[in-house]
Amino acid sequence: MLTRRSALLTGLTAAALPSTSLAGAQSSPRANTRVGPVIGRRQEGISVFKGLRYGAPTRRFQPPAPPTPWRDPAAAFDYGAASPQRGDEPNQSEDCLFLNVWTPGVDAGRRPVMIYIHGGAYSSGSGSEPLYDGTRLASRGDVVVVTLNHRLNALGYAYLARLAPGFEDSGNVGQLDLILALRWVRDNIAAFGGDPGRVMVFGQSGGGAKIATLMAMPAARGLFHCAATMSGQQVTASGPVNATTRATAWLKALGLTPDRAHEAADLPVERLLETQSVEDPILGYGGLYFGPVLDFRSLPRHPFYPDAAPQGLTIPMIIGNTREETLGFMGNDPKNLGLTWDTLAARMPPGVMRIDITPEAVITAYRRMHPDWSPDQVLIAATTAGRSWRGAVIEAQERAQAGAPAWVYQLDFPGETASGRKGAFHTADIPLVFDNVNAPGSRTRGPGAQVVADRMSDAFIALARDGDPNHAGLPRWDRYELPTRQTLLFDVEPRMANDPRGDERAFFSAIPYIQPGT
Template sequence: MIDRRSLLAGIAALPAAAAGARGGDPVATTRHGRVRGLREDGVLVFRGIRYGADTAPRRFRRAVAPQPWRDIADATHYGAAAPQTRADEPTSEDCLFLNVWTPALDAGRRPVMVYLHGGAHAHGSGSDPLYDGGRLVRRGDVVVVTLNHRLAGLGYAYLAQSGGPAESGNVGNLDIVLALQWVRDSIAAFGGDPNRVMIFGQSGGGAKVVTLMAMTEARPLFHAAATMSGQHVTAAGPNHATARARAWMAKAGARDAAALATLPIGRLVEAMAMTDPLEGKGEISFTSTLDHQVLTRHPFFPDAPREAAHIPLVVGNTHDETALWIEPILKRGDTTWANLPERLLAQMTKDVGVDHVIARYRQLYPERTPGQILLAASTAGRSWPGHLIQAEERARIGAPTWMYQFDFPAPEAGGVLGAFHSLDIGLVFDNTRLPSARTGNDAAAQALAGRMADAFIRLARTGDPNGGTLPAWPHYDLARRPTMIFDRRVRVEDDPRREERLLFAVAPYIKPGG
């Protein structure tokens, strides 16, 4: 039997790329073995590359690298997503897979763009068609990586106070660290530069981006970052996280963490659908945890981490974030002055008087309908403050930071949804042709997609999104608050929506679920 050292030596001696047996399909050599991908529209695509071993035997514990393999592994299909509620694709605890799009398997040393998917730390995967990296590769001669990692209770249940592993509240993030270590060690075989790695993500993915910036173990593995509507300022506190973990254990029928680790996965997923015990609504919320070991500080409290000040960061938000959550209400158009206070109260995070907020909005925008004020005020009082805090705290320590606001409205329903949460994904990936992008694919959408995609590519390549046809995009500062407005007319505005910002600035921002 060949031993591990001999096998690794043999792998290292193989050429970085070779022609496969099936019509020239690309074969690349990773740290753990060779993989065969596909050629699609001039791009080499590798789907379902294993970067970690099956997590089932190590449930709630740090994952480990896979054992090396001798044969050429198939990398033509996406790997399983993490177990989750409402799954629309195959799932398994054996879920540590990543996907690579590249122009060529040469020594090109191209920038690497690693995307972390959204889904509130509980849903999703790296295989959504909207995250297909082919068009970014063709636009910018870059390498794109997406990945799966453990989610919800399996990735973020904090069990340290219940007899479980100390790292259990952050093993989903540690999976991402393992994937970034794979990038460091293997991406050169795919034409990528391990010294030019950008991480970016939307919503929960953007929250993971800023959390990784606060993690000592993660920071050396990437060199630029962008968070899209990832409004995390704080992680979950260990006491709240423990309360949630214990409620989940009870729902699943486990007396302690050891018993939870042995239950059938179906029972754990079923229990994850329970109502959150602290908020009293939605599914139980699991997220990154201030565990004092893996994560020793909050991402942006009490300030931005100075240890990450050298990492260039783009902070983005959409103009009408909350439309995604109140879409049925907006489309019905039945918000009135009478029911507006109740509907707005259900959406706001900032504890500001609802009647006071409505009166001020009616003063600022007398022409707006109750539904339009619901959308604007719920966004300014729920989603936007976290993004502002991220940019403000970075500005206070002089860290290179650029802020954008995405204003391009979705065309459906007569534009009533505005620029809702997640609408910028299809443009950053230049995938507006996909119906799931919800942007339409007319000339304006395509043009804006090109400018946004190119800005992200430049951030990956140079650490600065400026250039091309963009107006000069200054660093964010507290005097001017310059913000790039991505819309049909791309422009920079100082302190956009200033009066709305000041209206909610009187109250602190507390991240939901923290």
């Protein structure tokens, strides 16, 4: 079993980058970073560097540190380790501060930089998914694409500051990892043909939420110049009292009392992951939520409450969602097929809706607004509008009220779930934005998919290049303003619409929204 001590010793004695033979490296692309030279591979006309170390082996619950410099060229041929997590993510280690770069060339070019922050809430995932391969995007837009790994779940967000000395930053070290990666890009991306003055961050689901949080963190100021969030928002962070309650519940599951919180720093990482499945004491359902904490140190305010954080108001931003978000979570469950008006309410408990409203009230409202819809349609629409879409609406509203540039989209083009159900579900826009509709794992493909991918990827490239997503392949994409709420509907034939699903938005706006996890 891997202990904290053995993991640290392993990381300290490992090579600067994941080890791979340098045979044939003489003809491979080379870049000189501030901490040492690296060698990549040329693939499909793109120079690819995988597993670049941007941080030293981590110290559990502590802020990250820059890597130790090296002299000899290091191979950057393979992805670095992902943060430890539950699930089947391969190659996990607490030594996980690695990033990957795709560039048309390590020349003197000053190309826009597009940094993708992966989803998986704050608990899982990595920058190594085939869907995130940056080859096509880098080639298409003559841009530099970056993906990365950082600490997740309790390793990145367990708030122990009020329980033990020496852990003051523990609730946000996952975010501090991201800031260190952004500093690495600022300091090194020119060596890969990128422009450190034109850096865009984009992310889906939890990746978007991490970006929204970065926009309220003073240490991230000036490290990126535009942003795009895809079905991921963070209106409020977890408060320090609730975060402490969660940490205490987690420690109890570990067999530790609060006064022994420091002992978690030396327990086997597998044990830390197992115990996160205990019921969340704040939400009352699901496993423990670990996410950014309002610690008044690195995160001094909520990202979008009571308004949009002033720090982010000058950053041009795309805010997007998919029309049937929750089809991605609920569409493969046989219990959610063939519903009747009598059985629908049982499929919409508080843990599904995530707001304080009765299922019966929601059903009544939808039957009034959309009398032709089936119970199955109401389930997906209501859970999307009430649970997944609310944060995006709030963020867009707050930016509009502040006069900050925001372009809002809704993906209408359908993908196909594993069960065969079709719709614009959560994650359906990832292969479109990366221009990877035929990559392994893509469920957004078939007739029309490449047309939509052309338009979406070009819009993100345009934002990275010019700070404005408009391009010749789109109708004029107007900024989101009140009261019109202009929104671009991405489909084979994209079109602008004012306040799409406005009846649903108006209905749910009467119910207070509390960010899950707050």
